[in-house]
Amino acid sequence: MPYVDKSRQWLRNGEVIRQTGHGLGDIIIGAPLKKYVNKKGYTYNLSLAPNLRLPTGSTEDDWAVGDGSWDAGLSLSYSFETPKWYHLYDLYYWKNGSGRNFDHGDELAFDANIGWHAWHDGDTGRGLFLMLDIAARHIEPGKNQLVDPAGDTIAIGPVVMYYHEDWIFKLEYRQTVYDKAKAMRFGDHRRFAVGFGLTF
Numbered sequence: 001m002p003y004v005d006k007s008r009q010w011l012r013n014g015e016v017i018r019q020t021g022h023g024l025g026d027i028i029i030g031a032p033l034k035k036y037v038n039k040k041g042y043t044y045n046l047s048l049a050p051n052l053r054l055p056t057g058s059t060e061d062d063w064a065v066g067d068g069s070w071d072a073g074l075s076l077s078y079s080f081e082t083p084k085w086y087h088l089y090d091l092y093y094w095k096n097g098s099g100r101n102f103d104h105g106d107e108l109a110f111d112a113n114i115g116w117h118a119w120h121d122g123d124t125g126r127g128l129f130l131m132l133d134i135a136a137r138h139i140e141p142g143k144n145q146l147v148d149p150a151g152d153t154i155a156i157g158p159v160v161m162y163y164h165e166d167w168i169f170k171l172e173y174r175q176t177v178y179d180k181a182k183a184m185r186f187g188d189h190r191r192f193a194v195g196f197g198l199t200f
Contacts, residue, residue, distance in 0.1 A: 019062035037075035069097035086115040105140030168197040
């Protein structure tokens with residue numbers, strides 16, 4: 001369940017438009033079905049994960065933190081890992097429902113992480129991954145939106161991920177290298193994200 005704090009502003013017909021949004025976002029519930037294969041010197045797994053995104057995020061702010069709809073998703077992923085290298089490839093699709101007076105278009109996406117396991121301490125369960133992240137998105141046009149994210153994008157950037165037992169801390173930077181809009185929207189050309197996670 002994400003916590004969202006965002007803001008943006010732009011000029012429209014000589015007037016500065018400012019929008020903000022903050023609060024808890026939409027909860028995603030997933031049921032991953034995984035097949036693990038362990039070999040000498042490497043391991044890999046295949047995963048099929050149906051997902052359901054619940055309309056728990058508010059749509060009351062100028063820039064809504066939730067989309068106000070029940071959305072269904074499906075993810076197919078493959079990962080491969082050796083003591084030093086890590087690869088993850090994920091293809092997923094979101095079928096977005098009708099929200100509160102506006103609709104988001106459906107989304108098809110592909111993510112790839114190619115990483116180096118720079119450090120691991122087996123005694124303490126700590127380690128560090130350095131990765132290259134590649135993210136491709138195709139978003140269909142929505143309805144009744146002031147700014148529609150529809151279009152095709154490809155973004156690339158580095159990821160640093162530190163873990164300690166079940167806890168994960170991640171820093172991520174993305175630079176858009178391809179952007180083809182289908183409607184008026186903001187370009188997400190540079191993105192910096194900080195994340196915390198817990199695996200169990």
